[in-house]
Amino acid sequence: MLVVKLGGSNGLDLDAPCRDIAALVREGAEVVLVHGGSREVDRISAALGKPPRYVTTPSGFQSRYPDRETMEIFAMVVAGRINKLVVERLQGHGVNALGISGIDGRLLMGKRKGVIIAMENGKKRVLRGDYGGTLTGVNASLLKLLVEGGYVPVIAPLALGAEGVALNVDADRAAAAVAAALGASTLLILTNVPGLLRDPADPSTLIPRVPRERARDYLERYARGRMKKKLLGALEALEAGVERVIIADGRVERPVFSALEGRGTVIWGEGGP
Numbered sequence: 001m002l003v004v005k006l007g008g009s010n011g012l013d014l015d016a017p018c019r020d021i022a023a024l025v026r027e028g029a030e031v032v033l034v035h036g037g038s039r040e041v042d043r044i045s046a047a048l049g050k051p052p053r054y055v056t057t058p059s060g061f062q063s064r065y066p067d068r069e070t071m072e073i074f075a076m077v078v079a080g081r082i083n084k085l086v087v088e089r090l091q092g093h094g095v096n097a098l099g100i101s102g103i104d105g106r107l108l109m110g111k112r113k114g115v116i117i118a119m120e121n122g123k124k125r126v127l128r129g130d131y132g133g134t135l136t137g138v139n140a141s142l143l144k145l146l147v148e149g150g151y152v153p154v155i156a157p158l159a160l161g162a163e164g165v166a167l168n169v170d171a172d173r174a175a176a177a178v179a180a181a182l183g184a185s186t187l188l189i190l191t192n193v194p195g196l197l198r199d200p201a202d203p204s205t206l207i208p209r210v211p212r213e214r215a216r217d218y219l220e221r222y223a224r225g226r227m228k229k230k231l232l233g234a235l236e237a238l239e240a241g242v243e244r245v246i247i248a249d250g251r252v253e254r255p256v257f258s259a260l261e262g263r264g265t266v267i268w269g270e271g272g273p
Contacts, residue, residue: 001032001147001179001182001183001186002024002029002030002031002032002185002186002188003031003033003175003179003182003184003186003187003188004017004021004033004034004175004190004256005033005034005035005171005172005175005188005189005190005233006033006034006035006036006086007035007171007189007191007192007250013251014085014089015089016250016252016253016254016255017190017255018086018089018090018093018095019254020254020255020256021033021090021093021256022090022094022095023257024256025095025152026094030147031152032143032147032153032178032182032184033086033090033097033152033153033154033155034155034157034171034174034175034178035078035082035086035154035155035156035157035171036171037074037077037156037171038064040077040078040081040082041073041074041077041078044073044076045070048073050069050073052064052070053065053070055116055118055119055127056118056119057116057117057119058117058119058124060228061229061232062225062228062229063132063170063229064168065118065127065130065132066130066131066132067130067131068131070131070168071131071166071167074168075101075158075166078156078157079101079156079158082156083099083101083154087099087154090154095152096150096151096152097151097152097153097154098146098151098152098154099154099156100154100155100156101155101156101158102155102156102157102159102169102174103158103159103160103166105139106139106142106160107138107139107143107155108137108138108139108155108157108158108159108160108169108174108177109135109136109137109138109139109159109160110133110134110135110136110159110160110161110169111133111136111161111162112130112131112132112162112165112167113130113132113133113134115127116130116132131165131166131167131168132167132168132169133159133161133167133168133169134169135159135169135173135174138177138178138180138181140181140182143178143181143182155174155178157170157174159174170229170233172189172226172229172230172232172233173229173232173233173236175187175189175237176233176234176240176242177236177237179240180236180241180242183241184242185242185243185244186242186243186244186245186246187237187242187244187245187246188246188248188256188259188260189234189245189246189247189248190248190249190250190255190256190259191226191227191230191247191248192249192251193227193249194206194248194249194263195207195208195247195248195249196210196218196222196231196247196265197222198222200224200225206265207265208262208264208266209265209267210265210266210267212238212267215231215234215235215267216235218231219231219232219235227247233245234247238267238269242269243268243269244266244269245267246260246262246264246265246266246267247264247265247267248263248264248265249263249264
């Protein structure tokens with residue numbers, strides 16, 4: 001079982017990873033794909049007169065601040081346009097992909113944040129009305145049913161809150177939760193950088209291997225911006241039993257195969273190399 005998270009940032013091409021996934025499926029691999037969509041959400045939000053708003057927590061994690069209107073735009077773009085474009089591309093490569101959001105079939109369950117603490121101008125500020133969520137559960141039986149039926153699930157990162165409302169959840173951590181729930185051997189996070197870098201401005205400073213026991217130290221020391229969420233998701237997946245997590249460049253010619261061959265940043269779970 002392989003779970004692939006396809007990033008939604010600048011520079012990623014859908015065709016190359018979908019082509020690789022199609023080749024893996026033909027070889028008998030079981031694949032589940034989770035995707036983001038931050039670039040398109042930002043673009044369309046701005047075009048609709050609702051510029052995106054990002055906040056940074058006191059611990060340095062950056063995330064989108066979604067009020068109800070922003071969450072609805074997020075759902076429209078991610079569960080609608082992007083999800084179906086990914087499905088279209090996979091179908092074009094002969095994969096029987098099935099697009100689904102986390103609120104369908106209670107696939108992803110979450111807890112609404114409601115209130116978050118953000119840093120603005122060096123000061124803490126309380127923000128209310130947030131429709132962001134943290135994941136509390138994955139309907140693994142539904143995913144297994146789809147995979148056993150010959151489908152490749154393509155998941156948009158929305159979750160259903162306890163009060164029955166849709167929540168915007170982080171796609172990297174959603175992919176980690178899905179990988180953990182399915183007992184996947186590998187979680188592959190494709191992004192628009194070569195992997196975890198010692199210097200975010202210098203691609204030659206790639207860290208190819210992160211010792212499992214030092215992963216949290218690497219998160220605090222080297223991860224910046226959105227990479228912090230990716231490494232946090234990696235840690236959550238490993239702690240839940242996933243054998244290895246690879247954070248790799250989704251812009252290369254054969255991104256999935258390149259990553260599985262060890263290019264990128266590889267973190268092994270307990271008992272790994």
